[in-house]
Amino acid sequence: MEDLITIAMPKGRIFEEAAELLRQAGYQLPPEFEDSRKLIIDVEKEGFRFILAKPMDVPTYVEHGVADLGIAGKDVMLEEERDVYELLDLNISECYLAVAGLPNTKMNDVAPKVATKYPNVAARYFREQGEQVEIIKLNGSIELAPLIGLADRIVDIVSTGRTLIENGLVEYERMMTITSRLIVNPVSYRMKDEQVNELVERIAEVIERKG
Ligand SMILES: Nc1ncnc2c1ncn2[C@@H]1O[C@H](COP(=O)(O)OP(=O)(O)OP(=O)(O)O)[C@@H](O)[C@H]1O
Numbered sequence: 001m002e003d004l005i006t007i008a009m010p011k012g013r014i015f016e017e018a019a020e021l022l023r024q025a026g027y028q029l030p031p032e033f034e035d036s037r038k039l040i041i042d043v044e045k046e047g048f049r050f051i052l053a054k055p056m057d058v059p060t061y062v063e064h065g066v067a068d069l070g071i072a073g074k075d076v077m078l079e080e081e082r083d084v085y086e087l088l089d090l091n092i093s094e095c096y097l098a099v100a101g102l103p104n105t106k107m108n109d110v111a112p113k114v115a116t117k118y119p120n121v122a123a124r125y126f127r128e129q130g131e132q133v134e135i136i137k138l139n140g141s142i143e144l145a146p147l148i149g150l151a152d153r154i155v156d157i158v159s160t161g162r163t164l165i166e167n168g169l170v171e172y173e174r175m176m177t178i179t180s181r182l183i184v185n186p187v188s189y190r191m192k193d194e195q196v197n198e199l200v201e202r203i204a205e206v207i208e209r210k211g
């Protein structure tokens with residue numbers, strides 16, 4: 001039997017949509033796939049080994065080659081800048097990155113503080129805008145930072161906009177749209193091209209069908 005292709009799946013938000021996409025592409029995943037607490041799930045019939053990782057870590061597993069493929073948000077790709085190839089925009093888990101903060105704030109502070117889970121993305125963005133800022137890295141509850149005076153602005157994901165509204169914050173600038181991507185280790189791409197290309201073609205067909 002051929003070696004299993006290892007796919008790093010992000011636990012959490014993206015997981016269900018990604019699993020659904022695989023099912024729509026005709027892959028038979030076990031019914032307990034979405035409910036399992038296992039971190040390694042072999043689906044030998046389809047030739048896959050899934051590893052379940054923290055979303056931010058998916059490109060790390062793929063870069064190191066312990067996963068051939070992975071699914072990661074564009075936000076994570078831009079933050080991590082790992083040595084992997086992006087094969088497909090899966091068009092799932094759409095959201096966007098934005099700069100936000102309290103309403104009616106003067107924008108002329110010197111080196112305003114920006115709280116974010118994405119220090120590299122934020123630093124690059126403000127550098128490109130020619131603005132000097134101080135980045136404060138947080139791991140969650142980013143919207144709290146301007147409310148309690150830790151930061152003047154935040155760079156964070158917005159999806160429905162509820163978190164901003166319920167915390168009395170407003171969007172200053174929309175930075176970029178984020179969707180999830182299929183990524184591959186460059187060596188796996190060369191060595192396992194047949195298996196990788198079959199998966200890519202089957203998923204691409206579903207994406208096209210969905211429009
Ligand atoms: N409303 C949203 N908030 C955060 N991420 C979102 C949202 N909508 C889609 N996404 C996508 O989901 C990914 C994050 O998934 P998830 O929230 O499960 O992981 P996480 O940020 O590591 O969460 P936690 O730290 O709470 O485990 C992001 O990389 C992004 O591409």
Ligand SMILES: O=P(O)(O)OC[C@H]1O[C@H](OP(=O)(O)OP(=O)(O)O)[C@H](O)[C@@H]1O
Pocket residue numbers: 139140141142143156157158159160161162163164
């Ligand atoms: O626009 P919305 O639909 O409200 O979604 C955006 C919120 O969701 C995410 O947080 P998450 O729920 O992952 O919690 P966190 O604070 O642990 O990052 C993100 O960081 C925003 O806070």
